[in-house]
Amino acid sequence: xxEDTLIAVEGVSKRFCRSLKKSLWYGIKDLGSEIRxxxxxxxxxxRPDEFxxxxxxxxxxxxxxxxxxxxxxxxxxxxxxxxxxxLIKPDAGRLTMRGRVGALIALGAGFNPILxxxxxxxxxxxxxxxxxxxxxxxxxxxxxxSELGDFMDMPVQSYSSGMTVRLGFAVAxxxxxxxxxxxEVLAVGDIGFRTKCYNRIHSLANRTAVIFxxxxxxxxxxxxxxxxxMSSGRGELFEDVFPAIEAYNALFAHCRRTDxxxxxxxxxDYIKINGxxxxxxxxxxxxxxxxxxxRMALPATVTAIEAQVxxxxxxxxxxxxxxxxxxxxxxxxxxxxxxxxxxxASPSLNLGTGAKLLSVGVKDANSRLxxxxxxxxxxxxxxxxxxxxxxxxxxxxxxxxxxxxx
Amino acid sequence: MPTRLAQDRPEDVxxxxxxxxxTPDSSLASPAKMIRDMLRDLxxxxxxxxxxxxxxxxxxxxxxxxxxxWAFILPLANTLIWIFLSGAGVIKVGETPIPYPLYVxxxxxxxxxxxxxxNAPLRQTIAAKPMLAKLNFPRxxxxxxxxxxxxxxxxxxxxxxxxxxxxxxxxxxWGLLLFPIALxxxxxxxxxxxxxxxxxxxxxxDIGRALPLLMQFLMYLTPVxxxxxxxxxxxxVIGLNPLTPIVVTARDWLTGVSxxxxxxxxVVNLLAVLLLLGVWIVYRLAMPILxxxxxx
Numbered sequence: 283x284x285e286d287t288l289i290a291v292e293g294v295s296k297r298f299c300r301s302l303k304k305s306l307w308y309g310i311k312d313l314g315s316e317i318r319x320x321x322x323x324x325x326x327x328x329r330p331d332e333f334x335x336x337x338x339x340x341x342x343x344x345x346x347x348x349x350x351x352x353x354x355x356x357x358x359x360x361x362x363x364x365x366x367x368x369l370i371k372p373d374a375g376r377l378t379m380r381g382r383v384g385a386l387i388a389l390g391a392g393f394n395p396i397l398x399x400x401x402x403x404x405x406x407x408x409x410x411x412x413x414x415x416x417x418x419x420x421x422x423x424x425x426x427x428s429e430l431g432d433f434m435d436m437p438v439q440s441y442s443s444g445m446t447v448r449l450g451f452a453v454a455x456x457x458x459x460x461x462x463x464x465x466e467v468l469a470v471g472d473i474g475f476r477t478k479c480y481n482r483i484h485s486l487a488n489r490t491a492v493i494f495x496x497x498x499x500x501x502x503x504x505x506x507x508x509x510x511x512m513s514s515g516r517g518e519l520f521e522d523v524f525p526a527i528e529a530y531n532a533l534f535a536h537c538r539r540t541d542x543x544x545x546x547x548x549x550x551d552y553i554k555i556n557g558x559x560x561x562x563x564x565x566x567x568x569x570x571x572x573x574x575x576x577r578m579a580l581p582a583t584v585t586a587i588e589a590q591v592x593x594x595x596x597x598x599x600x601x602x603x604x605x606x607x608x609x610x611x612x613x614x615x616x617x618x619x620x621x622x623x624x625x626x627a628s629p630s631l632n633l634g635t636g637a638k639l640l641s642v643g644v645k646d647a648n649s650r651l652x653x654x655x656x657x658x659x660x661x662x663x664x665x666x667x668x669x670x671x672x673x674x675x676x677x678x679x680x681x682x683x684x685x686x687x688x
Numbered sequence: 689m690p691t692r693l694a695q696d697r698p699e700d701v702x703x704x705x706x707x708x709x710x711t712p713d714s715s716l717a718s719p720a721k722m723i724r725d726m727l728r729d730l731x732x733x734x735x736x737x738x739x740x741x742x743x744x745x746x747x748x749x750x751x752x753x754x755x756x757x758w759a760f761i762l763p764l765a766n767t768l769i770w771i772f773l774s775g776a777g778v779i780k781v782g783e784t785p786i787p788y789p790l791y792v793x794x795x796x797x798x799x800x801x802x803x804x805x806x807n808a809p810l811r812q813t814i815a816a817k818p819m820l821a822k823l824n825f826p827r828x829x830x831x832x833x834x835x836x837x838x839x840x841x842x843x844x845x846x847x848x849x850x851x852x853x854x855x856x857x858x859x860x861x862w863g864l865l866l867f868p869i870a871l872x873x874x875x876x877x878x879x880x881x882x883x884x885x886x887x888x889x890x891x892x893x894d895i896g897r898a899l900p901l902l903m904q905f906l907m908y909l910t911p912v913x914x915x916x917x918x919x920x921x922x923x924x925v926i927g928l929n930p931l932t933p934i935v936v937t938a939r940d941w942l943t944g945v946s947x948x949x950x951x952x953x954x955v956v957n958l959l960a961v962l963l964l965l966g967v968w969i970v971y972r973l974a975m976p977i978l979x980x981x982x983x984x
Contacts, residue, residue: 288705298980306891309981313887315714316973322712364979365710368824371976372712381705388822392740396747408739409825460705 287380288461288491289343289366294375295515296336296361297328304331323373335361337515338375345460348492350506350523352499352530357512359495363387363463366493381460384410384490386467389450395439399430399449402438406453420456427478428452447471455482462486464494480504499527503671524671528636531596538596538639541657547581548653551621553642555660562659564640568633568666569677574626574642578654582618586647589613589626593674594639594658601638601673604628613647632677634670638662715973726972729826736825737832744833745840759844763796770913781914785945790856795912797849798874798938801842802931803903805878808834809971810889810896820979827975828968831883838875846871849942863941870938873953877934877960883967887974890982910935930956 299305308329316322328334336358343349351359364370365377367385392409393402403424407417425434428448438446448471464483471479483492483505496502502509502523509526510517513533520526544550552559554575556566566572574591591604604626606613615622624644640660644653715722749755770792773779784791812834819825853860889895907913910931917923926932933952940947947953 305981309891309977310888312977313974316977317714317716317970319714319716321714322977364821368708368710369821369976370980372710374712377710379708379710383708383824385823388818391819391823392743394743394747396750397743401743401746405739405743408736409819409823411825414735 286344286346287342288345289341289380289493290376290378291342291362291366292340292376292378294336294339294362294365294372294377295323295326295334296358296365296370296373297323297332298335298361299329300331300333308332322371326374334515336365336372339517340375341510341517341519343461343491343493345491346488347508348487348494348506350502350509350526351493351495351512352497352502352509352526353512354533358515358517359512360465362512362517363465363493363495366461367463379461381491382411382458383461383463384454384457384459385463385465386451386454387463387465389454389467390446391450393438393446393450396437398437399428399434399441400425402449403453406450407456410454410457412456416456424452424456427455427482429475444471448475451475451479455479459486460490462490462492464492464496466496499530503527522669524669528669531637534596538658538661539598540659541655542659543652543655543657545581545651545653549579549621550654551577551579553577553656553659555640563661563663565663565665566631568635568664568670568675569630572626572628572631574624576624576626576642576644576654577621578624578644579619579621580615580653583649584618584646584653585615587613587615587624587653588645588647589624590643590645591626591628592641592643593631593633593662594641595673596637596639598639598658602633607647630677631664632675633662633664634672634675635664635666635668638664716969722969722972726828726968729972730828730832733826733829733832736829737836740829740833741836741840744837756844759841760797760800760848763793763800763845766796766913767793782917784915786858786943787856790853790858790943791915791939792913794849794939794942795935797845798935798942799907799910799912801838801845801871802874802878802935804838804841805835805875806882806885806903807899808838809879809882809886810899813886813890814896817982820975821982827972831879831968831971834882835875835879838878842871842875853943859944861944861946863944863947867938867941870934870941873934873957873960874938876957876964877931880960880964880967883971884963886967887970887978890978906931930959 299308312322315324339362341349351362353359361370365372366379367383367387390402390406392405394405397405403421404417407420407424412420428434428451430445430448433441433445438449441449447467451467451471462483486492487505492505494502494505506523509520509523511520511526511529518526518529520529552575555561555564556573557575558564572591576589580587587606589606592600593602594600606626613624638661639658640662641658642654642656645651646653715725752758754761767789770779771789774781774788781788809831812830813820816830820827885895885899906929909926909929911926912935916932916936917926933949933956936949937947937953939945
């Protein structure tokens with residue numbers, strides 16, 4: 283372990299029990315064997331109704347690094363944090379922490395609603411491990427950080443939940459730890475406050491080893507220098523954050539909310555993407571052309587249509603679009619009710635790499651009525667020679683000139 | 689991705705940082721380290737315990753209209769009932785060295801202090817569940833905070849008794865100087881018993897429910913509202929009750945009566961010290977296991 287490594291996790295595992303009664307009984311048995319001096323975790327096997335919450339995890343975090351811990355709910359992230367924080371014992375392996383540990387996990391721990399904000403600051407700071415001297419020195423700084431003004435001297439039970447978080451974070455911001463454990467605490471608060479929190483964490487990040495748990499991928503991308511994707515207790519370490527985020531998004535690719543809508547009187551024969559029909563997952567390389575073909579029969583009232591294609595992130599945010607109105611091409615229908623074939627072609631789809639979603643829509647150009655709508659009906663797997671983190675990129679030309687006369 | 693500028697690198701990294709290693713091994717496997725950790729945590733917890741105690745006491749009395757009166761309302765009510773029953777001849781109690789109302793009042797107050805001490809560890813630990821499951825702080829702080837609060841409540845009771853006693857015509861003897869020892873003993877024994885019950889009490893709520901009933905039952909097996917019986921089966925049982933010597937000695941020293949049970953008093957206190965060390969170790973070992981299993 284080098285001088286700079288502050289967190290070292292080697293082969294750590296933890297088992298949990300599914301049923302409450304069995305869990306309590308196992309608790310008593312574990313207590314008994316602990317008192318008899320036996321190793322926790324027995325012989326490494328699972329007892330009835332148990333499962334591995336954390337399964338053979340190993341990684342290191344050095345000072346100045348930030349490990350983003352991502353995964354679905356129940357993957358084992360919080361269990362790992364609790365072991366790092368010394369709250370529960372591992373069943374196998376070893377965790378080594380060097381330096382003072384600061385946890386931004388439960389903001390406002392130790393708050394008593396009857397007491398005022400100011401009184402609670404002192405209690406909370408004490409629970410977090412600040413000494414009396416540190417609390418005295420930093421009290422004003424904490425009060426200012428929270429921006430609660432007159433509310434400071436009112437009982438905490440009159441605070442809104444946002445204000446309680448402000449107060450809790452203000453106290454936590456006074457910590458000067460060597461290791462920082464962050465568990466989704468940046469989810470609440472207004473933008474001004476969140477920015478303040480980010481700035482504080484950034485200013486600490488160079489001097490500390492950070493482990494950051496979040497479901498907010500942009501936050502992970504901002505703060506982390508490397509990432510670990512956890513699922514069912516197992517962890518996959520990524521030296522680069524973006525592939526980890528792509529892998530995380532890929533977990534949800536099948537969860538897209540597909541929405542088909544056909545207006546009455548519309549018959550849809552098929553929609554082909556890049557020449558293929560009936561294929562829900564499409565692979566393409568970034569920059570390659572996209573071809574969409576729709577064969578349909580429309581009611582007699584429709585004389586012109588508007589065609590559109592949308593590309594979305596797995597989260598549902600629209601990142602790019604194709605629309606016939608933008609190219610000034612009137613799509614007129616002279617013989618309505620007959621079967622027509624709509625072809626949409628884009629020479630080069632400049633998408634970032636990773637999992638995306640595709641939607642196709644046809645509208646009546648005059649009445650704006652939606653005729654056909656296939657929302658998130660296809661998942662795109664965009665690959666490329668290198669990772670492109672932006673959702674959409676534009677081609678550009680570059681040159682580097684030396685010997686320029688001034 | 690965040691960038692690190694050259695000038696952000698810390699120049700002087702302190703060479704020795706506190707090192708903490710978590711393994712599945714039981715702490716009992718390395719006893720010397722365990723004892724060092726216990727003492728270190730106890731020292732580290734003083735300040736936090738004080739802050740927690742101040743927090744709880746402030747909150748408790750800020751909300752209560754009757755405020756400090758609650759410290760002795762229950763013993764007072766208890767006393768009045770027993771005086772009434774005894775005076776009306778419904779209950780016949782033997783001779784008491786001091787006037788019966790005073791005997792009962794001091795007895796119930798001292799018993800209330802003991803009960804306070806017994807209840808404190810479990811109550812403090814349950815109240816701190818949200819913190820315990822999420823933050824790492826010296827767990828001893830909860831126990832010491834409980835002791836501080838018990839001392840505070842005891843202080844109010846004792847203050848009242850000390851104000852009252854001169855007016856009742858009781859001769860306060862030199863025993864009063866020894867009374868703080870008796871008070872410490874009540875708290876020592878109570879805390880040890882309370883800590884014994886805490887680990888299982890966290891997991892199974894039965895203990896928390898059964899405790900008040902058990903304490904009530906025990907009160908009738910201790911010379912609190914009646915004097916020590918002279919003979920018979922009752923005398924044997926009450927004589928064997930470890931709580932008897934400490935309650936009786938405390939009352940004797942407080943009210944200027946010569947203490948007769950000093951042998952029992954010393955033995956019980958010695959056992960209590962050993963018990964306290966034992967349950968302290970169990971409490972520490974149990975905490976991570978309890979946190980795993982309890983709801984947060």
